[in-house]
Amino acid sequence: MFRSINFNAGPAALPQEVILKAQEELFDYHGTGMSIMEMSHRSKEFHAVHVHAQSMLREIMDIPDTHEVLFMQGGASHQFAMVPMNFLHPGQTAHYILTGTWAEKALQEAASLGSVDVLASTKETGYRSVPAELSKKPLHSAYTHITSNNTIYGTQWQSFPEVEDRLIADMSSDIMSRKIDVSKFSLIYAGAQKNLGPSGVTVVIADKDFLGTAQREQPKILQYKTFSDSNSLYNTPPTFSIYMLALVLEWTLERGGIHAIEKANNEKAQLLYHEIDSSEGFYEGHAEKGSRSQMNVTFRLPSEDLTAEFLKGAAAEGMVGLPGHRSVGGCRASIYNAVPITHCEALAEYMEKFRKKN
Structure with a gap:
């Protein structure tokens, strides 16, 4: 069977073993007579997949009990808006570190919703590096936002910046690629389509105390609390993408x-x-x-x-x-x-x- 040598930036390569396992289970999932795509997201079969995926992600990334694991939709671009909608309060400023195009897009969304400031940037040098140091100390800061890996420019934070406020990271393109200390982050988000599975599901890892500070004036579907309170089942989740995420996590554990x-x-x-x-x-x-x-x-x-x-x-x-x-x-x-x-x-x-x- 021909397989390309796949260097796509995203959606990206999936483990061959995962694709074959999904193919094997596609028509009849575990003797249910249904595909995973056909069954209710509130069925006991899908519930087991959902909980297993959360548990494996916690194990692999060593996510502490202080943090929630949420499965959402809309990709990282949706999170660009959700983060300031929930955590950029009146009288505060959100700080962004610019290391590439996606960091710029996150900043633009926040700027349409409240006060923002650029804490550091390497734009003038063509985004060939991440900032060596932060030149400003944020005042009245809601949070500091970084993009951990920059797919377009091929740069990555080797160690994360020390900030005096809450640290939020878009880790869409390097989540689960290396050991990190999750406890240092108030919120991590990542579209799945690079390291976690196919497109469709977005993983959010959030400090529970930080979630408690979120604004409540937003529509329910745009509040993190809604997804936290419902275990990510407020509306129909991307069931097949979560199932594929679970298979990728199993594959990761099998490889050490x-x-x-x-x-x-x-x-x-x-x-x-x-x-x-x-x-x-x-x-x-x-x-x-x-x-x-x-x-x-x-x-x-x-x-x-x-x-x-x-x-x-x-x-x-x-x-x-x-x-x-x-x-x-x-x-x-x-x-x-x-x-x-x-x-x-x-x-x-x-x-x-x-x-x-x-």
């Missing part, structure tokens, strides 16, 4: 959990960065070394013609998803958890062969 995943991700990234660094400038990385992403490796070739030739040759080798984002150009290899190391080895070998040829 977060420590094994982090080790594999480091090895995959090192393969590609080695080709960039040893190419004597033939491949030029977009991100500065201290801010390099383990999830999205971005680079350029000496000319647009060579870039086009490189991408054409990669496609002939069965590799997809390598063109860089339209706003940056160049090339991008997204090497999320489900991308096997053999795929990164194949890309590294192709990069070396193409460089020697040209």
Whole structure:
């Protein structure tokens, strides 16, 4: 069976074992005579899937009891608005650290709802790094918002900033890729379609005390409390996406959990960065070394013609998803958890062969 060597930025590669398991269970889930897509979200069968997914995510990420695990819809872009709607109170300012396009979009949503300020930014240098330090101390701050990994530019926070207020993170593109201290965050959100499963479900991990400070003037469907009080079942959840999330979490545990995943991700990234660094400038990385992403490796070739030739040759080798984002150009290899190391080895070998040829 043909499978592409998939470097798409999102929706992204899923573990082959997960897809085959879903295929096996698609028509008749556990002897119910129904697909998981057909059954009630309030059935005992789906309830078991839902609770199991929450439990496994807690185990893998070591989420403390102080934090809720919610399954929501609308993707990270929906959270851009929900966060300030719930937590940006009158008389307060929300602080944003700009490290790329998605951080900008989050800021724009908040700016339409209340007072915002940019705490730090690397926009002037082309988003080649994350800020080395924060230049301002926030006053009357509601929270500080960061984007932990920047898919377009290939940068990532290696260690998270120390802030004096509540820290909120969009972790859509590197959640569950490495060990983090969840307790340092008041709220984490992530669209599933990069490391957690297919698109459709958004994971929210929120400090319970922080949830208690949310404004209550919003429509119920836009309040985190609504989803917390109903165990994410206020309305019909994305049942199939949650089921697929559960399968991905099972796959993660079978492979040794977060420590094994982090080790594999480091090895995959090192393969590609080695080709960039040893190419004597033939491949030029977009991100500065201290801010390099383990999830999205971005680079350029000496000319647009060579870039086009490189991408054409990669496609002939069965590799997809390598063109860089339209706003940056160049090339991008997204090497999320489900991308096997053999795929990164194949890309590294192709990069070396193409460089020697040209």
